[in-house]
Amino acid sequence: MESNKERGEVRIHENLDELSTDLADYVAELSEASVKERGVFAIALSGGSLISLMRNLCGAPYNKTVDWSKWYIFWADERVVAKNHVDSNYKLAKDHLLSKLPIVPSHVHSINDSLTAEEAANEYEFVIRQLVRTRVINVSDISDCPKFDLILLGMGPDGHVASLFPNHAVLEEKNEWVTFITTSPKPPPERITFTLPVINSAANVVVVVTGSGKAEAARLAIDDVGPECEVLPARMIEPVVGKLVWFLDNHAGSKLKSFSQFS
Numbered sequence: 001m002e003s004n005k006e007r008g009e010v011r012i013h014e015n016l017d018e019l020s021t022d023l024a025d026y027v028a029e030l031s032e033a034s035v036k037e038r039g040v041f042a043i044a045l046s047g048g049s050l051i052s053l054m055r056n057l058c059g060a061p062y063n064k065t066v067d068w069s070k071w072y073i074f075w076a077d078e079r080v081v082a083k084n085h086v087d088s089n090y091k092l093a094k095d096h097l098l099s100k101l102p103i104v105p106s107h108v109h110s111i112n113d114s115l116t117a118e119e120a121a122n123e124y125e126f127v128i129r130q131l132v133r134t135r136v137i138n139v140s141d142i143s144d145c146p147k148f149d150l151i152l153l154g155m156g157p158d159g160h161v162a163s164l165f166p167n168h169a170v171l172e173e174k175n176e177w178v179t180f181i182t183t184s185p186k187p188p189p190e191r192i193t194f195t196l197p198v199i200n201s202a203a204n205v206v207v208v209v210t211g212s213g214k215a216e217a218a219r220l221a222i223d224d225v226g227p228e229c230e231v232l233p234a235r236m237i238e239p240v241v242g243k244l245v246w247f248l249d250n251h252a253g254s255k256l257k258s259f260s261q262f263s
């Protein structure tokens with residue numbers, strides 16, 4: 001079920017299996033287009049359920065059809081913990097996705113886990129700047145921001161995306177590409193995150209939202225519901241030139257105006 005709206009394309013799926021199938025297909029399609037156009041695919045991941053929902057990429061036909069050697073992996077947000085810690089977004093992606101794919105190890109750009117949150121954010125931004133210079137990561141057509149080929153995000157029931165939480169000063173950050181927080185309402189408290197200008201400069205942004213606990217936040221993020229929704233971080237995702245696609249299951253999509261026309 002699909003609809004096109006001002007807030008991006010909304011795809012509502014009957015169940016998680018259907019969502020996973022469609023998500024793998026979409027990511028593979030974007031990879032192919034990007035490799036054809038630029039010779040590389042720079043993709044940023046987040047944590048949460050998103051990673052297991054990408055599982056189909058590890059099997060046929062994608063294990064053969066995707067040009068994994070051209071993938072460069074980044075994180076849109078990361079918890080400031082050791083890489084082998086159970087809370088690490090890197091560990092989550094490595095255990096459930098990256099270790100099952102033939103990605104070139106030097107193409108995996110995870111955050112330095114031996115630094116403070118502030119240092120790690122600065123260093124990660126520096127790494128990204130170097131890769132923009134060599135065009136492993138593309139550059140925005142209208143600013144000096146990086147233009148990731150794809151940024152994949154989950155959304156919390158409070159409407160947070162990456163580690164951009166409601167009412168947090170980090171939402172105002174206009175200059176930094178990567179910043180840090182030490183007061184995350186969702187543990188662990190210390191995190192680094194892409195800022196809104198970077199997310200909104202991407203060529204493609206995908207937000208994956210599942211479960212009835214997120215139905216209200218999904219409505220506020222996607223539907224035209226007036227000023228009450230304006231403070232929701234997920235609502236602030238508005239790619240300037242790029243394409244935004246929401247992948248929802250029918251529980252998360254159940255409060256959308258367009259849902260009744262689907263069911």
Ligand SMILES: O=C(O)[C@H](O)[C@@H](O)[C@H](O)[C@H](O)COP(=O)(O)O
Binds near residue numbers: 047079089153156
């Ligand atoms: O580091 C994090 O906490 C995640 O990157 C976070 O932004 C996540 O994507 C959402 O909280 C949704 O998580 P779920 O899909 O598991 O609910």
